[in-house]
Amino acid sequence: MTTQTLGRAASSDVVMRPLPYLDDLKTGDELAPISYTVTQEMIDAYGAASLDLNPVHMNPAWSERAQVFGTPSTVQHGMMSMSYMASVVLRAFGPLAEVTTIDSKFTKIGVIGAEITCLGKVRDIHPLGNGKDFAIVQVEAVDMDGDVVGVSEIHVRLPRRAAQA
C-alpha cells in the first residue's frame, strides 16, 4: 500500500485550502512533522500564555535547587508538547479541521536544548456517516536521542465526498 505525506505545502495559495476528505486518507499516511528546540524563551512565552507559571518551567534558579525531575534544568510544559502535537494535525489538515479528542501521555521531560520532532500518522479511519466521520492520528514527539517525549491520539472530524453530493 502506498502512503502519502499530508500538509507539506505552505504557500499563500493554500492558506484557505478546503479540508481534506476522509475518503482521501489512508491508514499509514504521514503528516508533515513539526520540529522545535526547547528554549527558555519558548517556555516563558508558553507559561505566560497558558498561565501555567509553575517554577519548574519558569524559574531556572529554583529548578536547579528543587530538581523536581532529577535534573537541574527547567522543563517544557506537558501542555506545550500537547499543543505542538495537536498542531501537527491542524497544520496538515488546515486550521478549520475539527479536533474532537486529544489524549496525550508525557513520557520524558523536555529540557532546555532538547530537539523535538512531532511525527503524525493516520492510524484509524472511522466512516461512521451522519457527519460524524473521523480519523485518528497518532502523534509521537521524539527527541534527538530517539526517545519518545510524548504521544497523542488525536481524533479529527473530516467530511466525506459522498456527504458533499
Place this chain on the structure above:
Amino acid sequence: MSANTKRFEHLLVTKKQQAYAGDFLSDWRDNELWEDLVVGQKRRHPEVFVVEEEDVLNYNRAIGETHPLYVDPEFARHHAPRGTILVHPVFTTTIGFWFAQPPVQGSWIRTPGARNPFQRIEYRERIHVGDHISLVQENHDRFVRRGKGYVTTHLSLRDQDDREKAACLGTLILPLNLDEVAAFATA
C-alpha cells in the same frame, strides 16, 4: 510582581495575565493538598472566563502558529467562520489555570513539585472569541501508583448558554502532603 516572577514579567501583557496570581512560590500554602482531596466533590466556579482576542492571540503565538486564521485578526474578520481568530484546542489550558487561583477547588494544579503524566480533552464544540466560559469541576479520582500520588479532575467548560464546549480529564502527580510540598516550595 515578586522576585519570583520579575524575570518574565514583561511577557504578562494581557488583562488576565496582569491580574493573575502568578507567583506559585508565594501562595503554595493556600493550594489544596493531595491528601485532603475529596473524590466526588463538585462545584461550579462563580467566575466566568471571557475569551478575549488578546488571550487567544497570545496563546496561538506562543505555540508558533503562523496561519492568519490564528494570528491575524483582520484576516480572520474576512475569512473565519465567525469573523474572529480561531482558538487553538489546547487553549483550554489557559482557561483551566485561570480558574485555579487559590484557594478554590483545583488550586492543586499550581503545586510546586507537580508533574504532568497524561491528559485527555474532548471537544463538543469549538470555543470562540467572545464566549463566556464557566467551569464545573469534579474531583474524579485520587490514587497512588508506584508510590506517587495522582489526582484526576474532571473539568466541564460550558458556554454562555450552558452548553458543554469541552470536557477535560486532567491528571497530575502531586507531593503527597504539606511537608512534601514545602520541601519543593522552599527549595
